[in-house]
Amino acid sequence: MLKIAGLILLLFSLGNLSAQEICDNGMDDDGDGLIDLLDNECSCIIKRDIIPNPSFENNSNCTNNGYNNVSNWEVSSGTFFLYSLCDPFSIEGNPPIIPTVPNGQNYIHFYIFNGNTIFNQSINGGLAANTCLADTLYANHTYSLFIKGNHGFCYNLYNSIPSITTIELFGRPLCTPNVIPTNQWFNNVDYLANIDPNWQFLTSDTFSVAPNNWEQFNLVFTPSVDMTSISITGLTNALSTTQDNGYSLFIDDLELFEILIPDTITVNTSGQFCTNNKLAVGNINLTGGTWQWFKDSVALVG
Template sequence: MLVFFIHSSISGQVEICDNGVDDDNDNLIDLNDEDCVCQVVASTSLIPNASFEDLNCCPENKSQLYCANDWIQASTPTTDLIHLCGWTGISEYPPPRPFPDGEGIIGFRDGRFSSSDTLDAYWKEYAGACLINPMQTNTFYRFKFDIGFVDPVISPPINVSLFGTSSCDHLPFGLGDAAFGCPSNSPEWIKLGEVLVSGGAGDTWINTFIDVTPDTDIHAVAIGPDCDPVSNSNIIYYYFDNLQLIDLAAFDLQMTEHLHPCSQDFTLSVPANADFEYQWYLSGVALIEETNAQLSQNYGEGQYQVRILAGSSCRVSTAYDYIKPEFFTSDTVVICSDESYTLGNRDLTTSGFYIDTLLSQNNCDSIVSLNLKVNGQSFDTIEVSIAPGESFEFGANRFSEEGEYVAAIPSSIGCDSLFLLKLIHYNIFIPNIFSPNNDGINDTFFPLSTSSEVRSYTMKIYNRWGNLIFEGDQWDGSNLPPDVFIYIIHVDFINSSSNVFSGSFTLVR
């Protein structure tokens, strides 16, 4: 057992940092105790959005890498973004399933055939990104990635190459030149490294890496095929996923998930090295006998860390927050009164809101919210407004008078639904007399209504001989002598219905 920097407590005891015991009785155990000092190393990739999950749009076709945030179409020949939210790739070159990490990958070609079946040997497709932090001169880095192979013909062995540049301003390169080739054909770019990868029989993902020690600071990278022209007689196509660029010290502490997080056998691991001593912790407390690169079992939710000892070096990973995901769904279901609906282990026959927790395919909790409606058990209320003189069809009947009406109406699932109709009239009042004598009372003629019910109206006034004497919103009598006049008023209501009202009124003075 290892003892770190040791502070003497009042009792003279010291904290042993890997036994799961509060040795110095300060209520702090193992890594939670300040006695246990060890360098915390973050294993964050310098490449942003490493698995193409952070999107600003879902791809709808090829050549849409711009939908993935932080990625740049580095070359004039365009890489393809494939994501399960939208476009899922070229049908002739299906990507291996499942994807290594998440729902997004990119596809790229090395050479192509033009419309005249001529081989473009220098057509090379690259994806590029500005690094979150620059690669430092003379620092050891590992570029780790997954590459997907379709089959031995479409995806033969390939030299995957990593290129770098001192400024993000050099992305993209070779603008407008489809035959520019690889980035290092530009003086601003250098090749950092390459690795030969074979997909064997195909339909597979290969996880591999390139170790790099740059001799200058690198601020942006491009990933794709090597610089040599291709000579194949067919299209060559590959896929990338999970592009990680981390200094090698951090790679030792990079955790890998095994199985789905909801599986009872879910565990974590870090890259194994025979020269290292390992100790795993949960919430800062040592897990006894967990001293290998991979956890032997699932200890439940919490913050996991691993400590690595190598000679006099002590390093601890940043915390991995393990929380079993929960999925929430809601649904509205309508059944007939002689039927039931099964939710979990319950057979439901009564209208209401129900919540249950079920297990999904991966053993995750799926919390289901159900709004169950049983036809015939309760009324659905409909409130309808119509103009006086209009009617409303309800079930097998039409109603024109205000009131409440009940009807059983056949539903789409084959049984009757009960509805309560509340029918009301729009409140339209048209005076039968008005007196335009400037006394402030009944000086103009117009229909009276609740402003919230009427969208607009037009009014025409005729004399007793049928001559149109006014058209507009309000009539002031036009200095005519007392008489009987005819109105025709067209009203548009807020429910998009309309009605025409006509009748007579008397002008008095």
């Protein structure tokens, strides 16, 4: 009898381990001690794996220069490197300045000039990493792009490193994979001169850390139109009248999430409980569907 009871208890426990949390029933369905919206399975942030080769692990070959060897990614000018552990000298400059790889074996590296006047960009080059997405970034949806970032310097002309490093994100409605016309990829000079109006500035993020330390950028944005291409670059959207020193920008380990913003109800109350005329009226911005009340992130059943 004890063996049967133990077997039933074991099967019940295994059932809880394999169960999935139901987010609106007020119960801990998967047995992890977290109920409804308190459980990570009910998170309003959903990962979208639509960035091809997000950690730059797929590359055409391992050579001593990494120009345009990153699969699914292109650059708007020539100074763009894939760094790989398979070749420690795949970046120009002193190996000691090359930081450790945060994920896998590869990351990409390109030169950025803060103080991006059109003249500065045209002389020194505007660097941007571009890719066609596997799916669409939808208009009026909110997204968060996490990027591991780092910076350093390689050449003598980089006399100093900016105390604040900026990454900017641009988007474009149309993109054709495996076709590389000159006007398909983001070009800093064209953008500043308003030659290509299809590219739209989406957002930017900055960090201030010592060189050769990885930091996570968090780029939160809401496209105004559907986007199928993104471009990652340095400070371009904000024009500067002065030329700043350049730096090397390293990026790796891209993760894209969609932030689901649930519809909420504005509740107006009147009356008193004691006089039995308490009234709560909710105003919603949608018609149809079903609604669920929650208290402290736990569903109120009934």
